[in-house]
Amino acid sequence: MLTCKIIVGLSLGYIVSTLYVFSQRPDLFDYDELIAVNDSEYSLLHAFHIANSNFGIAKLLDPEGK
Numbered sequence: 001m002l003t004c005k006i007i008v009g010l011s012l013g014y015i016v017s018t019l020y021v022f023s024q025r026p027d028l029f030d031y032d033e034l035i036a037v038n039d040s041e042y043s044l045l046h047a048f049h050i051a052n053s054n055f056g057i058a059k060l061l062d063p064e065g066k
Contacts (some may be wrong), residue, residue: 009043011032016051028054 010031017028028050034043051057 003040004045005040006034006038009040012047013043013050016047016055016057017032 001054013031013034027060029046034046037043048059
């Protein structure tokens with residue numbers, strides 16, 4: 001079941017990968033893997049990692065809500 005957090009993580013991943021899709025790496029996200037893992041925290045952390053490592057966007061949100 002896709003929870004709200006998983007959908008948010010996938011959405012953020014889509015936004016991040018879309019920013020880069022017209023460049024050299026359209027394959028930043030493996031959506032099939034993220035859906036198979038079915039872990040909202042993993043999806044969000046993965047999206048934050050991609051945003052930080054590829055675009056220098058700092059992680060300003062905490063997936064655990066702390």
